[in-house]
Amino acid sequence: MINRISIRNYAIIDQLDIEFSNHLSIITGETGAGKSIILGALGLILGERADSKSLFKDDSKCVIEGSFEIEKYGLKDFFADNDIDYDVNTIIRREITVDGRSRAFVNDSPVNLTLLKELGEQLIDIHSQHQTLQINSAAFQLQVVDGFAQHKNEVEIFRNDFKAYKKNQLKLEKLITQSNEGKTEIDYLQFQFNELEAVKLIDGEQLELENEQQLLSHASEIKSSLGNTVYILDESETPVLGQLKEAIHHISTLEKYNPSIVNIANRLRSVQIELKDVSTEIAALSDRTLIDPERLDFVNERLDLIYRLQQKHRLASIKELLELQQSLNDKINSFNNADEEIERLKKQLEQEFKQIIVKAEKISLQRNKALKDVEQQVTTLLKELGLVNAVFKIENTPLENHQVTVNGLDQIKFLFSANQGFNPQELNKVASGGELSRLMLAIKGLSAKYNALPTIVFDEIDTGVSGEVARKVGNVMHKYAENMQVITITHLPQIASKGQTHFFVYKENKNGHTSTGIRKLSHDERIKEIAVMLSGENPGENALLNAKELLTQVN
Known part of the structure; x- marks a missing residue:
């Protein structure tokens, strides 16, 4: 999880320091105050590209630094493979010079952006209403099912065996080609x-x-x-x-x-x-x-x-x-021995293929057992999120043995219907942006029970909901935050009231320049901010009472 982020000289931010809760952190503020800019800064230390236009002051470099607690993510091998010093409290720093050049460091070891992005994807998942493509990904859908099936080791062993098999298969093809040419x-x-x-x-x-x-x-x-x-x-x-x-x-x-x-x-x-x-x-x-x-x-x-x-x-x-x-x-x-080697390798591949199929069939059986559980839990949670007529199904089309892939013998496909009387179809054909956001919220939160998921940042995915549905979305986020770190940017008071920590983003003018600021709200300040979100500027007594009531309602 991310413990802290420090931002210096970025966009309209002169200087910001934010310490996040290890559960649910809420970020609110007026439109245009700079909430998305903070996310942009976070994106930079996760490997996004930048240039000199990102600088607040043209004559100083931009420095963004984040502190991450990574002990639960199993990243020791990643650090070792990339020759980076491992520390459970890892520091990622990004610097952008006045001429637009960029440097990145992980625990003071210089790294390239590709490596930084690869690491960042394992630490933080930034999700907005417009970033729902992932849920349509076959790889993501399969990952969800595997998480529920709880057979991570078996899948990893199978994939390693499959890659070894494909490597030997390429070796055989090369030998046959060489033999024919020879x-x-x-x-x-x-x-x-x-x-x-x-x-x-x-x-x-x-x-x-x-x-x-x-x-x-x-x-x-x-x-x-x-x-x-x-x-x-x-x-x-x-x-x-x-x-x-x-x-x-x-x-x-x-x-x-x-x-x-x-x-x-x-x-x-x-x-x-x-x-x-x-x-x-x-x-x-x-x-x-x-x-x-x-x-x-x-x-x-x-x-x-x-x-x-x-x-x-x-x-x-x-x-x-x-x-x-x-x-x-x-x-x-060598040519004379090639035929013998070809025959030997063919027999070896036959044995390896039989073993792969046995493991793939076992994994497929485990996945099929998990499908009903995934469907039931996701559908139940969607109803809690206001999609009372939602139907969520998972279709698994088995492959023939000769079509086995690195993922096994399964083709997982999520199907969805939000309206009564309509058969579930592929997500990209029937789900709206708001429905996809709530579906992603449901799936990622449930997956957190079975996987050490990275920190999830929800960027206004609650757009299009209000009232009781918004309260339920907030309750779901609060519940998820029991197992993982959640950071949510919202305009809804029902969601803002669910956070353990509440940050308020604002603009201020200093020395003729507008800059973004952020502060952690006290309990009384939270009451006033939520009241403002309920009724606008200068909230009345009823709005303040409603705000107090929201803060006492966790479920």
């Missing part, structure tokens, strides 16, 4: 995979083949040069190794004469050993270098095949070709 593609994918698999690619072989190709392509030149090198070092008429051996012999004869020559002789001997090793290694390399045209042809063909595959698939290495091969294999396997 069957036209799989032959080509299989061809590509077979082509790559047949080559038996090995990561790293390309570099080895390219090196081998270089050797085989120049084998004759390499072998000839290696042979000539060995010949020069060790096989010619004056081989380098032979001359080096002779040089060592000559210099070794001088070692005994000069110690420095010993080092030179040793170095020559080292060179001799190294050069023998080099000659031997070159000879071996020459022997291993084969002129093999057949092997060269194989290497060239292998490389040509690798290059062709890389060019075809626009890839640069064998590693990428192997990755492509694995990817193709995975796709082929």
